Amino acid sequence: MSQLATENTSNGRTILVCCGTGCQASGSLEVLASLRGLLAGEAGTAVRASTKSTGCNGLCEKGPLVKILPDDITYCQVAAEDVPDIVDGLRDGTPVQRLLYRDPVTRQRYRSHRETSFYKKQHKIALRNIGEIDPGDIRDYLDRGGYRALRTALSMTPAQVIGEVLASGLRGRGGGGFPTGRKWQSCAAADNAPRYVICNGDEGDPGAFMDRSIMEGDPHTVLEGMIICAHAVGASSGFIYVRDEYDLAVVNLHQAIRDARAAGFLGDRILGSDLSFDIEIVRGGGAFVCGEETALIASIEGHPGEPRDKYVFPAVKGLWGRPTVINNVETWANVPVIIDGGAAGFAEIGTAGSKGTKVFSLVGKVVSTGLVEVPMGATLREIVFDIGGGVPRGRSFKAVQTGGPSGGCIPGSLLDLAVDFDSLAAAGSMMGSGGLIVMDDRTCMVEVARYYVNFLAGESCGKCTPCREGISLLLETLTGITGGRGSIADLDLLESLSATVRAASLCALGRTAPNPVLSTLKYFRDEYLAHICDHRCPAGVCRELTEFYIDAGLCTGCGLCRRKCPAEAVSGEKKQPHAIDAARCIRCGECINNCRFQAVRIR
Amino acid sequence: MKIVIDGIETAASPGEMLLEVARRLGVRIPTLCYHEAFGGQGVCRLCLVEVTAGEVSRLVASCTYPVTGEIEVRTTTPEIERIRRHIIMLLHRRAPGSEFIQELYREYGCQENVPAPDPDERCIMCRLCVNACEAVGACAITAVDRGTDKRIDTPYGEASPDCIGCCACAEVCPTKAIGVSRAAGHYTIWNREFELERCAGCGRPFTSRPCQERIARLSGQELSGAQLCPECRKKQAGSRVALSMIP
Ligand SMILES: Cc1cc2nc3c(=O)[nH]c(=O)nc-3n(C[C@H](O)[C@H](O)[C@H](O)COP(=O)(O)O)c2cc1C
Numbered sequence: 001m002s003q004l005a006t007e008n009t010s011n012g013r014t015i016l017v018c019c020g021t022g023c024q025a026s027g028s029l030e031v032l033a034s035l036r037g038l039l040a041g042e043a044g045t046a047v048r049a050s051t052k053s054t055g056c057n058g059l060c061e062k063g064p065l066v067k068i069l070p071d072d073i074t075y076c077q078v079a080a081e082d083v084p085d086i087v088d089g090l091r092d093g094t095p096v097q098r099l100l101y102r103d104p105v106t107r108q109r110y111r112s113h114r115e116t117s118f119y120k121k122q123h124k125i126a127l128r129n130i131g132e133i134d135p136g137d138i139r140d141y142l143d144r145g146g147y148r149a150l151r152t153a154l155s156m157t158p159a160q161v162i163g164e165v166l167a168s169g170l171r172g173r174g175g176g177g178f179p180t181g182r183k184w185q186s187c188a189a190a191d192n193a194p195r196y197v198i199c200n201g202d203e204g205d206p207g208a209f210m211d212r213s214i215m216e217g218d219p220h221t222v223l224e225g226m227i228i229c230a231h232a233v234g235a236s237s238g239f240i241y242v243r244d245e246y247d248l249a250v251v252n253l254h255q256a257i258r259d260a261r262a263a264g265f266l267g268d269r270i271l272g273s274d275l276s277f278d279i280e281i282v283r284g285g286g287a288f289v290c291g292e293e294t295a296l297i298a299s300i301e302g303h304p305g306e307p308r309d310k311y312v313f314p315a316v317k318g319l320w321g322r323p324t325v326i327n328n329v330e331t332w333a334n335v336p337v338i339i340d341g342g343a344a345g346f347a348e349i350g351t352a353g354s355k356g357t358k359v360f361s362l363v364g365k366v367v368s369t370g371l372v373e374v375p376m377g378a379t380l381r382e383i384v385f386d387i388g389g390g391v392p393r394g395r396s397f398k399a400v401q402t403g404g405p406s407g408g409c410i411p412g413s414l415l416d417l418a419v420d421f422d423s424l425a426a427a428g429s430m431m432g433s434g435g436l437i438v439m440d441d442r443t444c445m446v447e448v449a450r451y452y453v454n455f456l457a458g459e460s461c462g463k464c465t466p467c468r469e470g471i472s473l474l475l476e477t478l479t480g481i482t483g484g485r486g487s488i489a490d491l492d493l494l495e496s497l498s499a500t501v502r503a504a505s506l507c508a509l510g511r512t513a514p515n516p517v518l519s520t521l522k523y524f525r526d527e528y529l530a531h532i533c534d535h536r537c538p539a540g541v542c543r544e545l546t547e548f549y550i551d552a553g554l555c556t557g558c559g560l561c562r563r564k565c566p567a568e569a570v571s572g573e574k575k576q577p578h579a580i581d582a583a584r585c586i587r588c589g590e591c592i593n594n595c596r597f598q599a600v601r602i603r
Numbered sequence: 604m605k606i607v608i609d610g611i612e613t614a615a616s617p618g619e620m621l622l623e624v625a626r627r628l629g630v631r632i633p634t635l636c637y638h639e640a641f642g643g644q645g646v647c648r649l650c651l652v653e654v655t656a657g658e659v660s661r662l663v664a665s666c667t668y669p670v671t672g673e674i675e676v677r678t679t680t681p682e683i684e685r686i687r688r689h690i691i692m693l694l695h696r697r698a699p700g701s702e703f704i705q706e707l708y709r710e711y712g713c714q715e716n717v718p719a720p721d722p723d724e725r726c727i728m729c730r731l732c733v734n735a736c737e738a739v740g741a742c743a744i745t746a747v748d749r750g751t752d753k754r755i756d757t758p759y760g761e762a763s764p765d766c767i768g769c770c771a772c773a774e775v776c777p778t779k780a781i782g783v784s785r786a787a788g789h790y791t792i793w794n795r796e797f798e799l800e801r802c803a804g805c806g807r808p809f810t811s812r813p814c815q816e817r818i819a820r821l822s823g824q825e826l827s828g829a830q831l832c833p834e835c836r837k838k839q840a841g842s843r844v845a846l847s848m849i850p
Pocket residue numbers: 171172173174175176177178180200201202203204205288289290291292293294326327328329331332433507508509
């Protein structure tokens with residue numbers, strides 16, 4: 001059994017302890033140990049319960065999470081010290097009030113996480129099992145209908161399976177949004193067997209963790225998706241390429257592969273059919289660009305992780321020159337649901353061009369952060385405000401950055417945008433892997449562009465000229481602007497150079513790298529102009545262009561900023577308006593970030 | 604199959620690289636990282652052309668684009684011109700020390716005046732050197748690191764035991780970026796010092812021992828005794844021919 005083992009004995013209650021990476025970091029393993037200890041002491045009493053460790057529930061911020069079934073009680077931020085009260089609560093079934101989820105906006109407490117605004121608007125397909133099952137126990141997956149889709153697929157012809165996937169409208173969740181069925185179709189049609197199936201679990205976008213969650217919390221769904229594909233395209237081996245840092249994912253996938261082999265879902269003549277297929281795990285090369293499919297393939301082959309021109313798709317000529325289907329983890333997680341429930345049901349969810357759901361990792365300046373899965377076509381407002389609870393600390397919403405480092409920034413005027421692959425691209429951003437970073441009014445959009453371009457400058461593979469040299473010049477130009485050395489001509493250079501990098505780069509990293517620049521230039525040009533013409537950073541972020549002062553009319557003299565200031569630049573008597581000494585101020589923003597009266601201002 | 608390049612119809616075999624078809628036709632497409640001996644790499648992107656298949660047009664690197672269907676190709680458009688100018692401008696910013704690039708910069712009428720991080724740099728990262736090194740079978744240099752720090756080097760920048768001192772890399776480099784420093788009796792390339800072997804004929808120093816060994820192995824011969832420099836070998840062959848003609 002894996003690290004996340006179960007004790008499945010009594011027919012009493014089941015206590016699910018979240019042991020996703022987030023909850024483990026906040027101490028869920030201690031909670032689990034203490035629960036097991038106390039429950040062992042209750043043997044023979046009225047408290048009959050077994051424990052189970054699960055994958056990530058998507059609300060790591062409130063972890064460790066503990067759920068009690070069938071009562072449907074959810075506890076948040078549980079510490080080992082809380083365990084005796086939880087066990088006591090099991091006697092009469094009354095929940096421990098202080099541990100229940102409290103809505104950050106309404107302060108209301110909820111008995112079950114399902115009732116909270118964070119979960120209510122979600123629609124779980126890819127994440128359907130996560131948090132509900134022990135990822136180390138194949139029986140849990142089977143109990144929830146696991147591998148039923150595989151049996152169905154094996155009773156269909158390969159063409160029928162591909163037909164279902166085509167009809168479902170499923171598009172790749174790894175970023176490009178390419179129709180999955182078409183990819184399978186061209187792989188199946190290409191001769192030159194053997195064919196290969198690859199799962200892209202490199203997940204390089206900073207802040208994204210949906211693929212990790214799936215691999216850690218529901219590894220069998222990935223395997224099942226891949227096996228179904230192997231039947232559809234006639235593949236004999238598969239590889240799961242896992243980001244090197246994802247240790248728990250590797251452990252759980254290994255366990256799942258072993259259990260699937262033992263149960264006859266992998267190996268020779270799967271479930272008595274003609275299909276023979278097995279899966280290996282490959283650990284990632286540790287670079288963002290290794291997630292790009294041709295670089296990933298090169299990396300599996302033992303070459304440096306550099307992309308190549310894709311005039312012939314990997315589906316025709318991929319791993320070792322053979323036809324290869326490569327799909328993203330979340331894409332794979334949708335496949336069993338499509339085959340099991342039928343393409344028609346799946347295609348009812350979502351928008352005209354994008355079917356099903358998408359998992360977003362909602363982070364940044366938003367009250368509730370975490371993983372959220374919503375139908376395609378949900379609006380940004382629903383995601384950021386209804387589910388995420390809006391911007392914290394009374395600040396105002398400025399933008400949401402979508403699509404990872406080479407995505408774009410979308411302004412408040414587009415909050416009602418129904419999010420899908422095509423609408424995001426039309427707005428100058430992209431779906432990417434589903435990163436959603438909320439930005440408030442204390443965010444400088446020029447600095448945001450510089451930040452992402454800087455990331456890409458380091459993570460580009462450096463093979464082709466436009467990407468390597470173009471991004472370098474974009475970065476230098478943006479750094480000039482945020483450093484107060486910008487000129488109006490810089491804006492023309494940024495725009496025309498972006499057009500070249502976009503059109504001429506070899507792979508999609510370069511072709512999307514200008515997005516952060518172009519989208520901020522499009523929606524927040526006034527901020528660029530303020531930096532260049534007025535020598536001012538309106539958000540008070542760029543140090544060379546910022547001067548803070550205190551509005552004496554608003555200052556209550558509470559002294560918080562004076563105490564917080566690391567440079568001793570704030571002075572003032574108690575209950576008297578304070579003042580900032582601009583000469584001493586290092587523009588760190590501690591004063592403005594902490595002031596509760598909006599009295600610190602940016603000149 | 605039939606394809607049309609800049610209005611001229613021509614035949615191409617499936618899988619043939621577009622650049623090679625264009626060259627055969629006499630249509631000039633500028634290139635920097637392409638070499639007949641190594642094929643296309645898609646690295647410099649100077650060879651971009653516009654390919655139209657049916658309704659869809661897109662830019663492709665002609666050196667890595669295999670012809671697989673009927674297409675129409677335009678090798679210059681205003682957009683392509685802008686891209687090529689930008690590429691030369693970017694390479695000039697990177698490698699302002701190269702006269703070859705300075706000339707292209709003038710030829711393309713580049714105007715952007717951007718300061719260069721390193722005024723002495725000459726390498727444009729075309730990787731022809733890496734290809735040459737591989738072709739010789741040495742594989743001593745590769746593109747290392749990533750992003751804007753990518754450069755051509757030996758592993759860890761140290762003298763590589765795989766380097767045979769053949770200098771094929773320096774020979775093929777279009778920008779003379781690979782330094783070979785010579786001193787009496789030896790020379791240094793990629794931080795590795797080689798002793799110069801003298802020609803058994805004229806006595807001039809001409810190559811390194813490992814390089815002679817490699818050439819001998821590649822041509823399936825035993826390396827034995829004294830070696831002749833290419834000049835003397837030519838002469839020797841010439842006199843052999845001449846001798847054989849004496850009746
Ligand atoms: C720079 C770059 C990084 C990428 N990283 C990932 C990644 O981490 N995971 C992923 O699934 N796809 C990534 N992709 C997309 C893949 O190239 C590929 O499109 C995807 O794996 C195909 O699967 P899908 O059709 O299921 O989305 C990346 C693409 C680029 C250009």
